[in-house]
Amino acid sequence: MNVKQQLSPFIYKRALQFQSDEISGSILYEHIARRQKDKNNKFAMMEIAKAERNHSNRRL
Known part of the structure; x- marks a missing residue:
């Protein structure tokens, strides 16, 4: 059973929105x-961008 089948339609839609928000954040x-x-600010922002991208790469 895949994730979509395990979640209610409402929760699945919310999860997709969160994933989209992570991509936008990145x-x-x-x-x-x-x-x-x-340089320090640039590095910090790039680290946050990487974290957001990693969050968005989680499969649903």
């Missing part, structure tokens, strides 16, 4: 990182 943090002049 893109946003990468954009912010590219504009940072301070």
Whole structure:
């Protein structure tokens, strides 16, 4: 049984929205990182972007 079959339609839809939000967050943090002049801020934003991307890569 796959995840979609195990979850209610409402919960599955919410999970997909969370996944979409993680992808959007990753893109946003990468954009912010590219504009940072301070190396430490740039590094921090890229780390957050990576974490968001990793969250979004979890399969449903």
